[in-house]
Amino acid sequence: xxxxxxxxxxxxxxxxxxxxxxxxxxxxxxxxxxxxxxxxxxxxxxxxxxxxxxxxxxxxxxxxxxxxxxxxxxxxxxxxxxxxxxxxxxxxxxxxxxxxxxxxxxxxxxxxxxxx
Amino acid sequence: xxxxxxxxxxxxxxxxxxxxxxxxxxxxxxxxxxxxxxxxxxxxxxxxxxxxxxxxxxxxxxxxxxxxxxxxxxxxxxxxxxxxxxxxxxxxxxxxxxxxxxxxxxxxxxxxxxxx
Numbered sequence: 001x002x003x004x005x006x007x008x009x010x011x012x013x014x015x016x017x018x019x020x021x022x023x024x025x026x027x028x029x030x031x032x033x034x035x036x037x038x039x040x041x042x043x044x045x046x047x048x049x050x051x052x053x054x055x056x057x058x059x060x061x062x063x064x065x066x067x068x069x070x071x072x073x074x075x076x077x078x079x080x081x082x083x084x085x086x087x088x089x090x091x092x093x094x095x096x097x098x099x100x101x102x103x104x105x106x107x108x109x110x111x112x113x114x115x116x
Numbered sequence: 117x118x119x120x121x122x123x124x125x126x127x128x129x130x131x132x133x134x135x136x137x138x139x140x141x142x143x144x145x146x147x148x149x150x151x152x153x154x155x156x157x158x159x160x161x162x163x164x165x166x167x168x169x170x171x172x173x174x175x176x177x178x179x180x181x182x183x184x185x186x187x188x189x190x191x192x193x194x195x196x197x198x199x200x201x202x203x204x205x206x207x208x209x210x211x212x213x214x215x216x217x218x219x220x221x222x223x224x225x226x227x228x229x230x231x232x
Contacts, residue, residue: 036223104161
């Protein structure tokens with residue numbers, strides 16, 4: 001069964017601190033993994049995308065890692081800001097053999113709150 | 117460039133009534149997706165249009181849900197008759213290329229549907 005599990009479910013940190021969010025998946029065949037940020041009342045916005053051969057990718061203060069062997073990913077946020085408060089969703093794309101269709105499988109997200 | 121827009125932002129209806137949700141994708145995007153997030157669960161795929169054709173509707177929960185994309189522009193998702201378990205947030209997303217798995221999907225803000 002294709003599943004994406006995220007931890008922790010919620011996290012509170014102080015402004016300026018770092019944090020790491022975790023994602024484990026069982027999606028197969030694997031195509032790529034994305035981290036999305038969803039602000040309250042808005043749709044998810046893509047932060048990073050990694051394919052099978054990529055181990056790490058950065059986007060400003062966001063750094064994502066991928067271990068395709070253990071099927072784990074992490075999102076590290078450096079020097080957190082108040083605006084980082086949001087839900088962070090791990091999304092894995094499955095690419096059925098012989099098809100270019102990419103079905104997306106979503107985690108439930110980690111709700112991050114940054115306090116001043 | 118305008119993003120994906122959805123209407124209405126909120127809808128409260130009684131069980132047995134009909135509701136129609138609308139999605140306007142980013143202009144020029146051939147791919148249009150519908151997703152749903154039930155409270156406490158992850159976002160799940162409903163269906164995928166390529167232009168006006170249904171490419172994959174395997175995520176549609178039952179025949180009370182009808183999606184259309186006449187002319188390959190905007191799309192509607194009709195729920196008739198609505199049931200309590202249909203409550204949730206319905207997201208629409210669009211992407212430009214033909215079903216490339218690495219293509220980023222751009223999400224709308226969602227329509228929050230409450231069935232009483």
